[in-house]
Amino acid sequence: MARKKNYNEDEVIEKAMRLFWRNGYETTSMQMLEKEMGINKFSIYSSFGSKNGVFLESIKCYKKKLNDILIPLKNTTNGVEGLKQYFYDFIAFSKDEHFGKGCLITNAANELQEDADSEIKAELRKFTAEIRNQFALALQKEKNQDPNTIEKKADYFIISMFGLASASRVFQKNQLDNYIENIFTNN
Amino acid sequence: MARKKNYNEDEVIEKAMRLFWRNGYETTSMQMLEKEMGINKFSIYSSFGSKNGVFLESIKCYKKKLNDILIPLKNTTNGVEGLKQYFYDFIAFSKDEHFGKGCLITNAANELQEDADSEIKAELRKFTAEIRNQFALALQKEKNQDPNTIEKKADYFIISMFGLASASRVFQKNQLDNYIENIFTNN
């Protein structure tokens, strides 16, 4: 019964997500978000409630993007080899403007404190559990694996992903390649 | 020719270091530093110049503490086994108030942006290079290693340390133990 929004919420959230990814949560200010999202503070608040709200939606947006990388892993018939490909896809995911910026989720996990917004922390845990579950499913496709080994390996690979994400903020690409190769040596 | 300082700079910097370790750089405010260091803002500025200056000295203080963990690695006769012990010592280093807070240096590397204080970034790079050098020296004690392999392995272990530091902020201790064991499987 009144005016329509002059912007698409999904579109502006993707822009916010990219900004958060580049700068982290604390460093990103509402002023920067206004400029990047191309809409007024009022519009941001009416759509997402708070800076925390924008970040929460940004994480969901990031997860959606990351899902595309998980598709080959879901479809792989060769468990460990598929996992290795996922690791390469994962660092390839952060290219151009985001190369050296790591993973938005692990960055958030590293930046957020104990008293940080609990909804965001829950989202981070959910994400980690989901990826780990996909790893375990892929590992099940290997023959002669006992369940206990799969759990341990899933832990190892998920933590290695954390390491890869963190390291990609500091190291060169050829070092990361070397790291991935080592991760899969005898695993 | 006048009044003496009522505080010891090394002592108050260690307190600052602990605060930064717990909270990260951005989240730690001058007000919090005043309270934790037990001295006035004026004293902080007259001793360290700026918040950046306090952080820089905090990093140096952290490095000094970490050096104690490197001593066994320097003295080890069994390269890889010594490295493994270092990894265990490294997670044991973050106990009590700092358990789950990772490593101050890698936290800073993850938090600091491109435009962050360049002196701090240089200190971080120096630290990483030093640790990596110690890893390489330890690996040289293994017999029949070709130099190229040592370089690759040094990369792998230093990135694994990043992963371990990052992961320790999220995962349980037994998962970390499992991770360390996997890092050293066939390496």
Next chain:
DNA sequence: TCAATAACTAAACGATTGTTTAGTTATTTT
């Protein structure tokens, strides 16, 4: 066509950021 309604602009909000400065107190040396 016109009242209703919601999205818009832009200014202001109080709180807090890192930093500086004025004024006071304590210690030192001559």
Next chain:
DNA sequence: AAAATAACTAAACAATCGTTTAGTTATTGA
């Protein structure tokens, strides 16, 4: 003892933080 000096306290600084609010503009349904 008294002038000199530096460490102290505490208040204020401008700038920016995330958030809100008042006022305007555009679109809607009756």
